[in-house]
Amino acid sequence: MASSRPTLADVAAAAGVSVSTASLAFSGAGPIAPSTRDRVLTAAAALDYSGPNPLGRQLRSGRSGIVGVLIGDQLRRSFRDPVSIQMLDGLASTLGPLGFGVLLIPGAADEPPAHLDPLVESAVMDVAVLICGATADDANLATLRRRGIPVISVEGEPLEGVTEVGIEDRVGATELGRHVLGLGHERIAIVTLPFDWQRRSGVASPARLAEIRWEIPRRRLAGLTDAGIAPVAVYETPASLVEHGKTAGHALLSGPDRPTAIIAHSDLLASGVVLAARELGLRVPEDVSVAGFDGLDLPWLAPDVLTSVSQPLAEKGAVIGRAVQALMSGERPEPTTLSMALRIGTTTGPPPTR
Amino acid sequence: MASSRPTLADVAAAAGVSVSTASLAFSGAGPIAPSTRDRVLTAAAALDYSGPNPLGRQLRSGRSGIVGVLIGDQLRRSFRDPVSIQMLDGLASTLGPLGFGVLLIPGAADEPPAHLDPLVESAVMDVAVLICGATADDANLATLRRRGIPVISVEGEPLEGVTEVGIEDRVGATELGRHVLGLGHERIAIVTLPFDWQRRSGVASPARLAEIRWEIPRRRLAGLTDAGIAPVAVYETPASLVEHGKTAGHALLSGPDRPTAIIAHSDLLASGVVLAARELGLRVPEDVSVAGFDGLDLPWLAPDVLTSVSQPLAEKGAVIGRAVQALMSGERPEPTTLSMALRIGTTTGPPPTR
DNA sequence: AACCGACATCGAATCGATTTGATGCAGAGA
DNA sequence: TCTCTGCATCAAATCGATTCGATGTCGGTT
Structure with missing residues (x-):
């Protein structure tokens, strides 16, 4: 009693009212005389009572918030x-x-x-x-x-x-794909989000492409296909992080016959690709175009602004x-x-x- | 009953035991015959009972987890x-x-x-x-x-x-300050975290420096003072974000008599300063040294690694x-x-x- | 045969509130 | 004066579990 925290019952006792009335004073759900409410609130303040214990309320209402x-x-x-x-x-x-x-x-x-x-x-x-x-x-x-x-x-x-x-990321991907195709690109590579728990890193084989488990990369790839893109390479990454985009960018841009455009499944991946291109001495977009997905503001790319599809x-x-x-x-x-x-x-x- | 979810009482009734025994079957706190437990668990499975409702448990134990x-x-x-x-x-x-x-x-x-x-x-x-x-x-x-x-x-x-x-950020700041001083720098500027709710942006006046409300910038500034640094400018930022560091970097590095070293109160701010320096055509660290705080891995600065004080x-x-x-x-x-x-x-x- | 202890089980109190239906009282209308 | 209405208040049930103390049963000891 003295040791533990006061309960509504304590407050009611101190105010000389019943527990139900005290409850009404706090919740306001029901008729109560202003003088009574004041008496309860005063008693509560005197006891340093901090309002009804949410646990009790939750049990009764079945809601936890x-x-x-x-x-x-x-x-x-x-x-x-x-x-x-x-x-x-x-x-x-x-x-x-x-x-x-x-x-x-x-x-x-x-x-x-x-x-x-x-x-x-x-x-x-x-x-x-x-x-x-x-x-x-x-x-x-x-x-x-x-x-x-x-x-x-x-x-x-x-x-x-x-x-x-x-x-509508499938539609968004299609729009993005059309934009890139419209610029005249023919050698286009794609950097994707992970396909499944395996979170592999590297160019995906046709077999691998046929077994994409997770929805998001599947939809975004489908949208790009809808646009009419036949990628020269699809690079799978383990997670949507700048460093994975960078790795992918290096892999895709270092070899011969490098793509003229790279579309990534996220802005973070795309920004990694841009950084990789810069490190390789390639100019963006003169030597290689890069597009992302999400429409983020990435301060470290400034003054460049990533071409992207914004989601709200x-x-x-x-x-x-x-x-x-x-x-x-x-x-x-x-x-x-x-x-x-x-x-x-x-x-x-x-x-x-x- | 049929409409709402089953309770422990329902399970107990179905298993033909008391509620207390059913509780024991789930919690395992107390002696119970294996056969009885099985009976309770079977009844629970039959009723599609998903275990004791945490709300009830919480009220009793007073713990919510x-x-x-x-x-x-x-x-x-x-x-x-x-x-x-x-x-x-x-x-x-x-x-x-x-x-x-x-x-x-x-x-x-x-x-x-x-x-x-x-x-x-x-x-x-x-x-x-x-x-x-x-x-x-x-x-x-x-x-x-x-x-x-x-x-x-x-x-x-x-x-x-x-x-x-x-x-120990005060001590860490001191170590960092000594390192910078040891390199021979004399014109050192500091980019700080916000001082208070006002979150101002710009060089702080001596009056402003005397009324720092928040602990972290105060301690880190004190640590740098401990090292013996008398900064040529202290630039306050509204938040620990790359773009604010960039703004600060531009302001500090554009004028005449620019500092030869800038110490920031966070790696995010410091990375903004590095980006600002690069945009101004300054080489880091040949033209200006930059140090941060926290010891993060910032992929977008690579291959540069920020000099910093790491916290675990x-x-x-x-x-x-x-x-x-x-x-x-x-x-x-x-x-x-x-x-x-x-x-x-x-x-x-x-x-x-x- | 009487007793004791160990163990499984159960009934009831408890946690802290909300909410329903009942009660008492005061003022208004007949 | 009696009744009716309306409002403030209260007692008790309820939410879903845990846990304490009590009960009953069984086996083993002396």
Whole structure:
């Protein structure tokens, strides 16, 4: 009593009212005389009571106000990608004012995860957001379903009972591809996001290209094919990081018959390619054109601006936030697909005349 | 019953045992006959029961398994800094296996925050971590104290009842300063982290230098002073971002009597300075030396390696994780101060001979 | 045969709040 | 004066689990 923190019952006793009345004084849900409320609040202040314990409230209401965000990768890697960060910021900004908190659930260090994440199994959450392109055989997804937690999937494949939020990246890729083709390029190479857990690094064989597991590289490659691009090489990277783009750029630009244009599946990869080109003494875009994906502002490339396809990251976060809200009010929100916009920068131009 | 999810009581009824026995079957805390446990687990599987509801467990135990991390800034800005990310990754990696989740609590968009963050006020958490250098007058800190939530403060000022985790950045700054002085530099400029909520941009006046509110720039400046550096200019930036470093670099290196060395309070700022120097046609380190703080790997500067003072970011996260664990077992963990290590890269050298 | 201890199981209290339905009281209308 | 209405208040049930203390049963010891 003296040692532990005061409870609503203590406050009610001190104010000389019942627990229910004290509850009403805090929640305001129900009729209460102003004088009584004041008395309760005064007693609470005197006891240094900091408001109703959220645990009790949660048990009663069945709501925790927590949105679990499954990163599907280690934070270290995932959060070096501004794409994740900006979306998460948009999400947190939308959710915060609604009283929701974001619980980070990082992926396992071993890939594919051998054991289920204990947090997915046991953490309290009202809604889960898979921000990593979920697939149907995802073990985490199965667990969330069993627990009865509504799921929002970002850029994943369409799944039964899951709210989708996506971007038109296939269309965006096609636009980007058409832009590059329109400049007159014929020898075009592609630097892709990882195909699966293997996260290989190197030029992908036709066999490898036929077994792309993850949705995002598949869609973006398909979009480029739609544009009519027949790449001279498709280079797979282990993650969307500058250094992997650099490695790919060196590999693609060092050999004979180098491509005149390189299209990367992310701006981070593309910026690595630009850096590699510069290191090799190649001018961008005079000697080689480079295009990316996402539409980020990359200060270290300035004054160059990457040609890219912009996705509305903050809006993506906001859309997810609204979907969370809708799920909490018992609605089944519609799947949303956000459009992308071609951004022509300074890193693409006509191919060199030889 | 049929509509809502099954509870432990339903499982117990189906298995023909009491609720307490069913609880024992799941928790394993107490003697139970293997046959009985099997019966309960079978009944649970038949009912599609996914294990005890964490809300109920939490109310009883008073523990939520959630660690609140107060970012103290917008995610967007804060997470563009690899320092925060890597530390957060270390923290999440340590906490995850212990069954703790990380709840992100972003700072308000308006600065200083006019209203209290509702999450600080009401979110469930066992421990709060202030990763942004807390000051004594922090409103969030007061709220957390009132709620009786133990607080861990990273790189903040020493505060009553708060567990400190810090780095020896004052000492590190001194080592870095000695290194630069030892090379023979006399005209040294400093690019600092923001002094307070105002987040000004530009050369700081002596008056301004006397009223630094935030701990980190104050300590790092003090460390450089300890080394015997009397800077020709101290340039304050609004945030630790590449573009702000670039702005500062342009301002400091464009005028007459430019400094021969620039020391920045973060690697991100320092890398901006390097980029600015390159844009101005200055060679690093032949024309100007640049040093940073944190010891990050910045792929876009390669093959250059920034001279810097490394802090053990992953270890910092791990130390915080262990402090959380200690606080949960009722101990009062000792404050920890991690040491830094001078890393001499390729961006510092002797001053140009004129 | 009486007793004791170990062990499995159960009933009931507990955690801290919300919420429903009941109660009491005051003022208005007949 | 009696009743009816409306409002403030309260007692008790509820949310879903954990845990303490009690009960019952069985085997073994003296």
